Amino acid sequence: MDKDYYSILGVSRNATKEEIKRAYRELAKKYHPDLHPENRKEYEEKFKEISEAYEVLMDDEKRRIYDQYGAEGVKFGPQGFDWSNFTHFDDLQDLFNQFFKDMGFGSFFREERDRNIYITMDLDLKDAYFGGEKNVVYERETTCPECKGTGAKDGKTKKCPTCNGTGQVRNVRNMGFMQYVTVQPCPTCNGKGYIIEEKCPRCKGKGRIIIKENIEVKVPKGVENGTRLRVRGKGTGNDGDLIILVRIREDSRFRREGDDLYTEVSIPFTKAALGTEIPLEHISGERLNVKISPGTQPGEMIKIRGKGMPRLNSHGYGDLFVRINVTIPKNLTQRQRELLMQLDNEPERKGFFHNRFM
Ligand SMILES: [Zn+2]
Ligand SMILES: [Zn+2]
Incomplete structure (x- = not known):
């Protein structure tokens, strides 16, 4: 049973070194055992297999022998290929540094948000x-105040024997010259450094x-x-x-736009013509008197300085804009009607019921 190094890396028999390198790096990313904790052993084997193929195909002499005699011809020692035979760690270093950075950053970010x-x-x-x-x-x-977060009744804990109280276990793995030292939370105490003999009744041991x-x-x-x-x-x-x-x-009366406030008041057309002062309750509760000048037109906007909203990021206040609605009576009494007709018949054409085109 002979190994097909080319098909292991998924390259053709006349692949260039560049192509082989690219294929190997792709597979290394996919097979990295740290990414497959659930079946790490299997991936460690796969990783070793592609690395063996890479070792052979990147070496002109070994590749020539392999092409001629097959894997049997390439001698790696009595046990076959092991990591001490691998000479291309440099081709992986940058790849895995990036890996760990990505993974570390990702989990940090998640935690912060949660x-x-x-x-x-x-x-x-x-x-x-x-x-x-x-x-x-x-x-x-x-944190549970009863046990100060320890999860133990009366806060009584015992030093974890597995990690000797540090909460961490060091895991050293060798891959040839490359040594991965990973520090992981102690599985016995879940990284706490102590173990609980009796659970805190308040938090039921959760801390x-x-x-x-x-x-x-x-x-x-x-x-x-x-x-x-x-x-x-x-x-x-x-x-x-x-x-x-x-x-x-x-708000039912005030609309906000930036720092300014807008509101409306209605006045009868006679007041609009004659001018008046109307009371207005400000959003603050303050009573304002709004001065309506004689001859105010429907829809006219009166600006009251400094009566808008407080400015959030600076001092002072915005302005208040009061829109004037002019109401015109629909049903007139006989007397009102007479007065209006009298006004309408005034010979003085400057009266406010006439404009110059009438
Ligand atoms: Zn421990
Ligand atoms: Zn507790």
Whole structure:
């Protein structure tokens, strides 16, 4: 039974060294035993097999012998190929360094994200105007105070005999010149360094409990819809954060646009013509007097400086815009009708019921 090094690497019999190298690197990525912890042995064998083929086909002399006499002709020692025969570790080093970097970074990222807790906070526009402390209640997992997170009754633990209290076991694997030292959490104590003889009754040995957290969160004046507030250390465990997404409910009277506020008031057409002052309750609760000048047109916008929302990232306030709706009576009493007709018949063409085209 002869090994077909070419088909092991999936290359043709006249493949160039470049092609062989590319094929080998591809397979090395696929067969790396660290990626297949569930059947590591099998992949270690596969990895060894492609490495043997690579060793032979990259060496002109060995390849010539192999082409002529088959695998029997290539002598690697009494036990056949082993890692001490492999001379191309340099071709793998960069590949695997990158591997570990990718894997390490990936898991780090996952953890960071999982430890934050995301909640939403619904506020009225008035709350956003004033800001201040808001009460937030939510659930989070935290260290069990009873056992200080050890999971042991009364906090009594015993040093783990497997890792001697370090929580880690070193695993050294040799692949020829390459030595992989991996430090893994101790399987006996799950990386804690101690073992529990009697479980903590409060957390049932988990070391963590779910608590109802009740905190005051400082909401900045002028907070905007979609603002994220971060409370450090209030996520899962003691290192995650609480992230609060602020949502601002629509107000029935005021509409916000950036730092400005918009509202509407309705006045009778006579007041629009004569001018007046109307009371307006501001979002803050303050009573404003809006001055309507004589001859105000329907839809006209009155700007009141500094009566908008507080600016979130700077000092001062936006402006308030009041849109004037002019109401025209639908049903007139006899008297009103007479007065209006009288007004309409005024010879003075400068009257406000006429324009120059009438
Ligand atoms: Zn241990
Ligand atoms: Zn506990």
